[in-house]
Amino acid sequence: MSNVAMYEELEAGINVMLMGDGTLWQPSEKQPGAQSDVREMLAIAVELRRMPRADFRTRLATELTWQAAGRPISPKRTFARKETAVLPAVLGHLIPSERRSMFPSQGRSMAASVALHAMLAFIALLSFVTYRATRIVPLPITNSIELAAYKPAPGITAPSGGGGGGDASKTPASTGSEPRFTDEQITPPVIVLPNQHAKLTVEPTVVAPEMNLPRSAQNGDPLSKLMIASNGVGVRGGIGSGEGGGIGSGNGNGIGFGNGGWVGGGIFHVGNGVTAPRAIFSPEPEYSDEARKAKFQGIVALWAVVGPDGKPKDLSVARSLGMGLDEKALEAVKTWKFQPGMKDGHPVAVQISIEVNFHLY
Amino acid sequence: MSVVANNITDERLLIEAAQQDPSRFAVLYENNFHRVYAYVARRVQDRGEVEDITAEVFHTALANLGRFQWRGVPFAAWLLRIAANALADRWKNDRKGGNTQALSDDAWPEIEPGTDADVERHAMLFQLVERLPQDQQLVVQRRFVEQKSVREIADELGRTEGAIKQLQFRALETLRKEFMTGS
Numbered sequence: 001m002s003n004v005a006m007y008e009e010l011e012a013g014i015n016v017m018l019m020g021d022g023t024l025w026q027p028s029e030k031q032p033g034a035q036s037d038v039r040e041m042l043a044i045a046v047e048l049r050r051m052p053r054a055d056f057r058t059r060l061a062t063e064l065t066w067q068a069a070g071r072p073i074s075p076k077r078t079f080a081r082k083e084t085a086v087l088p089a090v091l092g093h094l095i096p097s098e099r100r101s102m103f104p105s106q107g108r109s110m111a112a113s114v115a116l117h118a119m120l121a122f123i124a125l126l127s128f129v130t131y132r133a134t135r136i137v138p139l140p141i142t143n144s145i146e147l148a149a150y151k152p153a154p155g156i157t158a159p160s161g162g163g164g165g166g167d168a169s170k171t172p173a174s175t176g177s178e179p180r181f182t183d184e185q186i187t188p189p190v191i192v193l194p195n196q197h198a199k200l201t202v203e204p205t206v207v208a209p210e211m212n213l214p215r216s217a218q219n220g221d222p223l224s225k226l227m228i229a230s231n232g233v234g235v236r237g238g239i240g241s242g243e244g245g246g247i248g249s250g251n252g253n254g255i256g257f258g259n260g261g262w263v264g265g266g267i268f269h270v271g272n273g274v275t276a277p278r279a280i281f282s283p284e285p286e287y288s289d290e291a292r293k294a295k296f297q298g299i300v301a302l303w304a305v306v307g308p309d310g311k312p313k314d315l316s317v318a319r320s321l322g323m324g325l326d327e328k329a330l331e332a333v334k335t336w337k338f339q340p341g342m343k344d345g346h347p348v349a350v351q352i353s354i355e356v357n358f359h360l361y
Numbered sequence: 362m363s364v365v366a367n368n369i370t371d372e373r374l375l376i377e378a379a380q381q382d383p384s385r386f387a388v389l390y391e392n393n394f395h396r397v398y399a400y401v402a403r404r405v406q407d408r409g410e411v412e413d414i415t416a417e418v419f420h421t422a423l424a425n426l427g428r429f430q431w432r433g434v435p436f437a438a439w440l441l442r443i444a445a446n447a448l449a450d451r452w453k454n455d456r457k458g459g460n461t462q463a464l465s466d467d468a469w470p471e472i473e474p475g476t477d478a479d480v481e482r483h484a485m486l487f488q489l490v491e492r493l494p495q496d497q498q499l500v501v502q503r504r505f506v507e508q509k510s511v512r513e514i515a516d517e518l519g520r521t522e523g524a525i526k527q528l529q530f531r532a533l534e535t536l537r538k539e540f541m542t543g544s
Contacts, residue, residue, distance in 0.1 A: 003527075003530075004523075006530065007523070007526040007527055007529075007530045008526070010526075010529070010530055010533065011511060011526050011529070014504070014529075018508055037534075037537070040537050040541075041530075041533035041534060041536075041537050044486065044533055044536050044537055044540060045505060045533060047483060047486055048486070048490070048501060048505035048506070048536075049505050049506070049508070050399070050402040050403075050411075050483065051486075051487050051490060051501075051502075051505065051506050052394075052395075052398050052402075052411075052412070052415075052487065052506075053408070053412070053502075053506055054498075054502050054506075056412050056415075057394055060390075060394075060412075060415070060416050060419060061387065061390060061391075063416070063420070064386060064387070064390055064419055064420070064423055065384070065387065067383075067420060067423055067424070068383035068384045068386055068387075068423060069383075069384065124516075295496075296495060297495065297496070297499065297518075298495060298499075359517075359518065359519070360519070
């Protein structure tokens, strides 16, 4: 038997296997793959259907690395993609009669399916028009699994803190460092003292988890560059543009964006009211010469934090391909621009994973 | 015999190192990933469920590694015990929720780990796939895991259907030979 005939024989057997019930299927003399070698290969093909997805192992390894580093993983994380009865219902007439009652055929669903497929076929046809000899397809964004990268620990899974204030000055708050962090605030930090001759002084603090941070003697907004002494345009004490006795643009006696004390404005993850950033400018990465010569293909997975300004930062390689493609992927994604992720109507920093797909066409 | 002894000693050292420094758990994970996945996949049909339970096993193992005591039993046996418990919990929850289809019919009562040579065979097969050339791996993933047709794969990779069939054949042929040799 020629090689081509064996390829076809094997393919026919695989088709029977994939269309069959699966677990009950065993190659036999009645199947197309009757030849001994082909039959053995089909037996292996049956087992291969239970193989793990290519990206699952890496994703889980990354999660474990973060868990080992003492960073929490959300209990809501799930890899499961629940099957729905939509497709079987659409194709109800193709299901064996004994199982048909579970998935009755739905004419309307069938019509919707046909329309959808026609649309997809049209899109596929369009893609042929823009065909190029060598093409690299960057897959923009996949949803982030629960990983944390924000250094102040309490803000990792649910940054909810924040604070701000000021004394309704005309100028924004001036620069300086945060005061000491405590569980309870007695007096808020200020830059311009309302009373220069107070008889009883209390150390100003903000409500945030205790952290060892380098601090200067001058309190102020660490994100500000203004040198003129000002408590900021906010109200009700504190420093910044927010409201309350904290520092920053939030409300409360904590630090940063958000409400109700503690540290806000950290790195968020998609979900729980946080929308995913969307790539609005994503030039394709170049192929490295080495990979092109070797006709090497695959996917580089990157971690990135998309800041409120829509620029990616803190890029790192989550799954490496080698042959210079990791560097090319990093180089390209650095130039990407995003519509930032939003929370409560404000742009926030969101961690995402980006898959850059290198394929030679 | 000495190789086996060395392997056991190595594993014990790896466990002790991971108990001291959890970041060393990565090696234990890599050594046992396919084994645990294969064990769970034999008992659960839905791929998402398999991935969830496998992840749960390793997260639990890492969280409880400090309590692991070396008694000369391979680390895999401990992982499979955790997997068995996770499957039992999942099964009970599904029963309570009225979902009796989540686990395959042959999942119970055969839950006792340690005697499952089939798990080792599957784990070895999955490892062999990782040694295939990149393009053959890609075809195996697309064809058998994602169950795409040859035409779809050909379109995706920009090759002819004949080339995809050839890659598929070569991949399975290599796996057959190595699998038979390994077995």
